[in-house]
Amino acid sequence: MSTKKNKVKFNICNVHYALITVDDDGEVTFGTPVAMPGAVSLSLEPNGEPSNFYADGYAYYTISNNMGYEGDLELAMVPESFRTDVLKESLDDNSVLVESANVETANFALLFEFDGDVKKIRHVLYNCSAARPNIESTTNEEEIEVQTETLAITAAPLANGYVKARTGDSTTDTVYTGWYTAVYLPEVTPDTSGTQQSGQQGTDDETGGQTL
Template sequence: MPNKVKFNICNVYYAPIVISVDRSVTFGLPVAMPGAVSIALDPNGEPESFYADGVEYYIINNNMGYSGDLELAMIPESFRTEILKEEADDNYVLVENANAETGSFALLFEFDGDVKKIRHVLYNCSASRPKIESKTNEESREVQTETVTIQARPMANGYVKAKTGDKTNSSVYADWYKAVYLPTAITEAAEVEG
């Protein structure tokens, strides 16, 4: 039975992208980012029309991924050092260096559903530095969250994202957070179904 609704983001992980000397891409092990509050990613790129012979002759696909915000209770120190490239000095103080290049990563997360959680992966993400903000306590305390802006772009092979479906293999579903899922060839899937 398929999900009818989705709600509640949870189980957010990141997996650093490792680029080898020959430019091949692999992913590190997923690392938990506890305290997910919200995620809102808008699609980037709209189909563009090419006109010829007085009609819309061809529609150009322009999928440039997604961009938006990931809000967490607090950004984990591991994300700050591995992805945002803040450096811990000898006293374990995190230092932000303007000359450091931030890292790329896959972002994994899930939404609760009325039947089964829907698991997602965005393959090629970058993140902005979060704002530094807080405010004074008044009559009651209000938790201050941290937000990073995420840019999810297509990988060189064109993959942008993947998500589990109603018929996802149970072992793939169970192992979602053990390693970044990479699609099997579409032809193999068609042979299994046919």
């Protein structure tokens, strides 16, 4: 029996982030995804284009240059959890958010989905960083206009080359329903007839994160 396929996609929702930890051996661990409500739009453009090496009068070899994606994530408001976990703003004894120039922001996986006419399409970008949003607003006039906040997102490849993953037409129910429980991690399964690409939800480590 054939699987129904999406013909169109629309709407962004279910945005989550999951913090990345890299140990001394270079092993990547993902934390539990945290919801970021209020997504308005997401626009990411590919970063890096293939280039050609010319010899014998023609394009002798094409060099892959996938450097990930760059763009903007627009939200109604950046959640306080993202500000403290990723942008590294700190809460003082009076629960006031304080921004310091002496701390580095954290990297994270970005998870989200687009609606489809048949089924939602779920994505994960594995290695993201975010710039601080602008501080801006305008005065009220005859009608109140909601002021959104925008994060400049850079999604770079992991050390193993992985940039992103997304659900397909035949993704298993286990992987699909668990997309926001743990960051999905692909794996290569040996096969006597060749190499097969498969995947699973990441294996829990002792801290509850996912390792790659």
